[in-house]
Structures are given as structure tokens and as C-alpha cells.
Amino acid sequence: MNEEMAKQNVVPNQLTRINCNTGANPNCAECCNIFTNTEKRAAFGYQAESAACECHDICVQDVRDICVKNRLLRVCVPCTPNGRPGCRGGFLPDDAPEVQNIRISCAEENISPETYCDRIKNEVEFEVVLRYGSGTLAVLTPKDTFDCMWFEFARFPSGEFYAKSYTGKEQFRERLTVIDGSCKVIIIEDYQIIADGNDCVLEIAYKVIDKLWKRENLLVTAIKPYVGIEIENTTVCQTFNQGHQIGPCNGSGPCGGI
DSSP, X not given: OOHHHHHHTEEEOSSSOOEEEOTTOGGGHHHHHHHTOHHHHHHHTOOOSEEEOEEEEEEEEEEEEEEEEEEEEEEEEXXXXXXXXXXXXXXXXXXXXXXXXXXXXXXXXXXXXXXXXXXXXXXXXXXXXXXXXXXXXXXXXXXXXXXXXXXXXXXXXXXXXOOSSHHHHHHHHHHHTTOOEEEEEEEEEEEEEEEETTEEEEXXXXXXXXXXXXXXXXXXXXXXXXXXXXXTXXXXXXXXXXXXXXXXXXXXXXXXXX
């Protein structure tokens, strides 16, 4: 690194003349290391040969509160139909079906009624494909509903939970006055079908990370890795609507919500 680059705190690429000026901000080092890496530049399509770490004004969904819930959804499913005749009539279950595929069908959440405003009501629906034998498939759409109470939310980034008291509830209600929306992360951790007496039971163990956010305008330190001013460099965002799409649970279920 030459004396001029050292003065400007520039991260160089050893194989090319690619430079990234971090200025006096050490927080830019991670982005600059990516920008000047030859293999990553090729993989990400970076064309600019130099970039300055600058302050950007962005509008984002700024997370304020987070609730984490571990859930176990248990649903009775049909057992394999060719069971053994029972001594007192009917049929005993033979083998449980296999889970061919499982995925999230839809999810949504809402604030509790205005008279309470003390919880976030969640709903998650799964699409489960069961296999019976070698040629029979069945599709189920089990749904789980649960609440995230005010005392189950932790403030971000402090991690401090709202107190399980009247004061904590009032603090949460006050926070809701500035919350604009929510998003959730859903993680399917395990699933199985077990025999329970004469029944077969589908168990889905999953985790939900429910996040409450406020629309916010923030200043962040970042770099622009692509060549061109705004009129030459246009970024277009698109939602993929082909095939499976996760949205609200309106009209979902085996009978379309009827």
C-alpha cells in the first residue's frame, strides 16, 4: 500500500487496481473487503474500479420489538385404511402414512381488539402432503393460531422484556401507537406422524420469530458497487408471483374458508 493510499485509508485489491476508500470509518472495512475481492466481484457483477464509503439516507422497516414462540401443532390424520379388523368391530390402524412434503401455506397477524391492545394474534397454515402406500397422496392444510402477549416481546436492541404487569402492558400499548406493521420468520424444526391409540397424529414442531416494525428514515454507512449515476444505473425490484406464494390466509383451508 503506497503512502497516498495509506493516508486515505484505502483497501486495495492485490491483483487489480480496485480501490475502496473507507475514509475515517472503520465500519466500512467489511464491505470494502467484499468490494475488492476478485472472485466476489465477478460473482456479484461489480464493475466500478473504485468506491467511497459514504453515508446514505434510506427508508426501511425498522424492527422495534421481537417475540419468539416455540409451537407444537398436533392434528389427527387418517391412518392407512387397510388396517386389521378389531375384535369388537371396526378396524385397528395399520401403519401411519408418510409425510411426502411440508411447507408454509400462509401466515398473517393482527393486533388484538382495540379494547385490549395487549397482544399480537398470529395465524400460520401449513400444506402437508401425505403418502399412503405407493400410489395414494392426500393433502392437508392444518392451521395454528396463537397470541404473542405484551410480556413476551423484547425491545430491540436492548433485549429487555416488557414487565408482566399493568405498567408493562401500558408501555406496550404506547409502543403500538407508533408501530406500522409486522413480519415473522417461521422455521419448521421437525415433523412426524405417530400412532396414538387408534389414531394417527401429525406433529409439527416449529418456531416463530414475530417482529414489530416502524417505517423509519435512517442514515447508514454503505458503498455503491456498480458503475453509473442514478440516470444510468436503475435498480428494479419485483415480487416473484410464479407458483407458490405466501400471503394472508383469506379463503384458505380445505373448503376455501367457507
